[in-house]
Amino acid sequence: MWRRLGFLSPAISSSKRQNRIPESLKLVMLFATDAVKDDITASRRPFITFVLGGPGSGKGTQCARIASAFGFAHLSAGDLLREEMSCDSKKGKLIRDIIMEGKIVPSEITVHLIKEAIMSSSADRFLIDGFPRSEENRIAFETIIGVEPNLVLFFDCPEEEMVKRVLGRNQGRIDDNIETIKKRLKVFEMLNLPVINYYSAKGKLYKINATGTVDEIFEKTLT
Ligand SMILES: Nc1ncnc2c1ncn2[C@@H]1O[C@H](COP(=O)(O)OP(=O)(O)O)[C@@H](O)[C@H]1O
Numbered sequence: 001m002w003r004r005l006g007f008l009s010p011a012i013s014s015s016k017r018q019n020r021i022p023e024s025l026k027l028v029m030l031f032a033t034d035a036v037k038d039d040i041t042a043s044r045r046p047f048i049t050f051v052l053g054g055p056g057s058g059k060g061t062q063c064a065r066i067a068s069a070f071g072f073a074h075l076s077a078g079d080l081l082r083e084e085m086s087c088d089s090k091k092g093k094l095i096r097d098i099i100m101e102g103k104i105v106p107s108e109i110t111v112h113l114i115k116e117a118i119m120s121s122s123a124d125r126f127l128i129d130g131f132p133r134s135e136e137n138r139i140a141f142e143t144i145i146g147v148e149p150n151l152v153l154f155f156d157c158p159e160e161e162m163v164k165r166v167l168g169r170n171q172g173r174i175d176d177n178i179e180t181i182k183k184r185l186k187v188f189e190m191l192n193l194p195v196i197n198y199y200s201a202k203g204k205l206y207k208i209n210a211t212g213t214v215d216e217i218f219e220k221t222l223t
């Protein structure tokens with residue numbers, strides 16, 4: 001990946017990855033590009049950032065800020081699934097039941113929705129918010145879409161704060177209740193943390209302390 005980022009590689013060396021000394025993720029965001037595009041054999045290869053974190057860690061909030069500051073298209077896997085869930089179909093009902101239980105929707109459904117969203121957009125840089133949520137999700141994405149993310153952001157937030165935020169979210173979501181939140185936190189720990197560890201080991205992970213105000217976290221993300 002650092003090879004692909006070309007001249008940016010020295011600026012983002014290994015330090016901020018895995019949350020060591022903060023360096024400029026802002027530079028990466030500003031110049032986000034996948035140098036494979038220069039290869040005439042690759043017709044379209046957008047710059048992909050996965051945005052991970054527990055429920056209520058602020059993924060959606062920070063994605064909106066990053067997207068507007070740096071021209072990323074923001075794709076929320078949860079929003080894509082909620083849109084699909086609202087369809088009065090067998091698939092819609094399946095998604096609803098799984099979300100209500102705080103479990104993970106089968107990878108082929110989610111990856112298909114993400115693929116469609118990427119293909120129907122002309123953007124060259126994407127924030128994929130709330131995906132992959134399991135190793136199975138990650139492998140399905142890499143297999144079906146055929147690329148790995150360029151970057152992975154992890155908003156690290158204490159459970160107590162996440163619960164407080166989710167309960168105060170007030171968007172009428174079927175899964176924003178204490179029973180489902182408890183289940184989602186367990187699923188996050190059991191299935192999503194291994195994905196985070198995987199990208200950390202690959203040197204692609206930027207861990208951000210997600211406590212503080214929205215502005216403070218946005219600043220932390222970029223410094
Ligand atoms: N830094 C913050 N401090 C307090 N509340 C926040 C902060 N960031 C987000 N929120 C609020 O917490 C709730 C969850 O944030 P959201 O971005 O939807 O998280 P996620 O997508 O990770 O579940 C929302 O109501 C949002 O407005």
Ligand SMILES: O=c1ccn([C@@H]2O[C@H](COP(=O)(O)OP(=O)(O)O)[C@@H](O)[C@H]2O)c(=O)[nH]1
Pocket residue numbers: 053054055056059060077078079081098099100102103104105106110129130131132133137175184
């Ligand atoms: O890739 C995904 C993303 C979301 N979900 C489901 O959708 C719910 C809500 O996801 P979202 O990312 O919107 O929740 P957030 O973490 O933002 O609160 C999750 O608990 C899962 O049940 C899923 O199965 N796969």
Ligand SMILES: [Mg+2]
Pocket residue numbers: 059060076078130
């Ligand atoms: Mg969200």
